[in-house]
Amino acid sequence: MKTDTEAGLKLLVIDDESQNLGLIESALEQQELEIITAADPEVGLALFLEQRPQIVLLDLMMPKISGMSLLEQILATDPATEVILMTGYYTAESAVEAIRKGAADYLTKPLDIRALADRISKLIAERRLRRLALDLDQKLVNAFQLEGIVGRSPLIMDVFATIRRIAPHFRTVLLTGDTGTGKELAARALHRLSPASGKPMAICNCSALVETLFESELFGYVRGAFTGAAHDKIGLFEYAHQGTVFLDEIGDMPLAGQAKLLRVLQNQEVQRVGSPVLRKVDVRVIAATNRDLRALVQEHKFREDLYYRLSMTEISLPKLADRKEDLPLLQRYFVENFSMQYGRHISGITRRAQALLARYHWPGNVRELENVLGNACMMVEGSVIDAKDLPPHLRKVPERSDDNQLLSMEDVQGRHLLRVLEQVGGDKSRAAEVLGIARSTLYNMLARIAPPEKAKMHLLP
Numbered sequence: 001m002k003t004d005t006e007a008g009l010k011l012l013v014i015d016d017e018s019q020n021l022g023l024i025e026s027a028l029e030q031q032e033l034e035i036i037t038a039a040d041p042e043v044g045l046a047l048f049l050e051q052r053p054q055i056v057l058l059d060l061m062m063p064k065i066s067g068m069s070l071l072e073q074i075l076a077t078d079p080a081t082e083v084i085l086m087t088g089y090y091t092a093e094s095a096v097e098a099i100r101k102g103a104a105d106y107l108t109k110p111l112d113i114r115a116l117a118d119r120i121s122k123l124i125a126e127r128r129l130r131r132l133a134l135d136l137d138q139k140l141v142n143a144f145q146l147e148g149i150v151g152r153s154p155l156i157m158d159v160f161a162t163i164r165r166i167a168p169h170f171r172t173v174l175l176t177g178d179t180g181t182g183k184e185l186a187a188r189a190l191h192r193l194s195p196a197s198g199k200p201m202a203i204c205n206c207s208a209l210v211e212t213l214f215e216s217e218l219f220g221y222v223r224g225a226f227t228g229a230a231h232d233k234i235g236l237f238e239y240a241h242q243g244t245v246f247l248d249e250i251g252d253m254p255l256a257g258q259a260k261l262l263r264v265l266q267n268q269e270v271q272r273v274g275s276p277v278l279r280k281v282d283v284r285v286i287a288a289t290n291r292d293l294r295a296l297v298q299e300h301k302f303r304e305d306l307y308y309r310l311s312m313t314e315i316s317l318p319k320l321a322d323r324k325e326d327l328p329l330l331q332r333y334f335v336e337n338f339s340m341q342y343g344r345h346i347s348g349i350t351r352r353a354q355a356l357l358a359r360y361h362w363p364g365n366v367r368e369l370e371n372v373l374g375n376a377c378m379m380v381e382g383s384v385i386d387a388k389d390l391p392p393h394l395r396k397v398p399e400r401s402d403d404n405q406l407l408s409m410e411d412v413q414g415r416h417l418l419r420v421l422e423q424v425g426g427d428k429s430r431a432a433e434v435l436g437i438a439r440s441t442l443y444n445m446l447a448r449i450a451p452p453e454k455a456k457m458h459l460l461p
Contacts, residue, residue, distance in 0.1 A: 009127070010036060010051055010054060011031075011120070012044065012048055012053040012055070012057070013036070013038070014057070014067075014070065015057070015062070016062045017039075020059070020109075020111070021037040021039060023113065027116055030117075031120055031121065031124065032124060036053060041065040042065060044070070045073060053081070054081065054082060055083075055084070058074075058084065061088070067087070068085075068097065071102065071103055072101060075386070076388075077382070078384070079386030080347075080383075082127075083102065083103050084107060084119070085098045085103050085105070086108075086109055086111065090106075090108045092434050092436065095433070096420065102386075102387075105119060105430070144157075144329060146164075146189050147188055147192055147193075149182050150329050150330050150333045151326035152325070153325045155318040156318065156326060159186065159315060159316075162315050163189050163315065166190070167189070167194045168195060171284055171285070171312075172284070172285045172286075172310050172313070173312075174288070174289070174310045175187060175288040175314075175315050176316045178317075179365065179367070180320075180364045180365030180366055181319060181320070181365045181367075182365075182367075183248070183317055184288070187201075187244075187248075187286045187288060188201070190244070191244040194244070194284060196242060196244055199242045200243040201240065201243055202237070204217065204246070205249055206247055206252045206253045207248075211254040211256065211257070215256075216233070216235070216273045219235040219237060219260070219270045219271060220232070220237075220270070220273070221233055221235075221274050221275075224274065225272070225274025226273070229274065235270060235272065237283055241281050241282060241283065242282050244283065246286045246288070247285065247286070249289060250310070251291035251296055251302060255301070255303065261306065262309060265309050268282060285310070287310045319365055320365040320368075327357060327369075331373065332348075334373040335385070346384070352386060353385050356395060375391070376389040376390060413445065417431070417435065417442070420434050
């Protein structure tokens with residue numbers, strides 16, 4: 001009996017050998033499936049486009065259209081489809097090609113009916129688990145975010161805890177971290193969780209200001225202070241009175257501006273350009289930088305007294321590469337946001353695309369991930385983001401060159417094993433089948449050629 005969650009699950013079999021169609025139907029009749037068959041590949045493709053089955057069993061060698069061509073057309077239409085290729089003419093090359101093009105599995109004929117039924121049962125179970133995982137991810141996204149910062153890794157949870165602890169009390173905070181790690185989001189979280197949340201938050205990008213405009217932008221000016229000053233203008237500090245000033249890229253602030261900022265922090269007073277009047281301000285100051293301020297102090301490019309004033313509390317935002325366990329939540333968060341923004345229904349990301357995202361080192365951190373997924377959500381033709389929707393530099397497998405090395409046979413075998421593992425997405429069972437070795441042999445080879453750290457880089461759990 002079909003469960004509510006699996007109602008409507010369909011499997012399409014395309015094979016020009018009619019006896020195989022009957023054999024597969026009989027073997028899978030106990031599964032939670034509606035089975036559709038086609039002996040003609042063109043009819044099969046039409047059925048796929050009409051019925052949109054979730055699983056497709058596909059013969060590799062057929063007249064009119066090859067199974068490999070059908071595989072490409074099916075996955076181009078719906079990348080979430082689980083396609084299993086079947087062939088009586090097995091070669092390692094065709095198996096690797098099929099897996100690289102997105103096949104879920106590659107079976108040899110004559111089919112082992114028990115193995116086939118077991119594989120289909122696992123696919124159904126995997127679909128059920130993925131559906132549950134999607135529901136859980138949504139709950140986790142809601143639970144594990146702080147003002148737009150998303151994650152549940154120990155590193156980001158420490159950031160959450162620190163922000164919550166200091167938000168009610170801080171006067172100055174220094175946020176450090178690489179570009180794209182979320183320093184502005186952290187600043188907004190500090191402001192919104194502070195007693196000043198109902199007051200203005202003024203933002204200044206110090207790297208975007210020329211030195212001659214720095215003082216007038218932050219502290220304001222009076223009419224006639226300089227050519228073009230036709231009226232009085234308040235600065236960001238006065239605007240943010242009883243609120244928060246966020247000074248982004250503080251490491252790029254000129255030394256003269258640093259001296260004036262230090263005086264404001266010490267006295268809570270500002271002086272507009274061209275005016276002798278001192279004005280009291282009550283502001284919280286959050287500074288952020290992707291530079292090493294301690295090194296800049298040693299190079300006499302940043303004032304030591306200002307550094308210690310700002311860094312009474314310092315929060316370091318981790319790189320995305322150091323918290324890759326947050327990738328699934330971040331992916332779900334961004335895909336949902338961009339789906340709403342673009343008015344599209346995008347249900348998720350294929351495992352192939354997720355593997356590429358997990359392999360990438362993300363030098364631009366969360367901001368780069370956001371840009372990649374924003375572009376993918378804009379360009380994807382269907383409802384699921386696949387590898388082809390990602391930028392070319394993410395899809396490219398890093399090249400390895402052995403031209404100038406003398407390698408032992410064991411080294412050559414080991415490197416080939418790792419390449420195959422990478423090509424099949426880390427699936428050890430599939431890699432063993434492609435290589436024509438037992439799974440136990442594969443594990444023994446890995447134990448000899450790869451230390452634990454390297455093995456973790458190449459293998460999926």
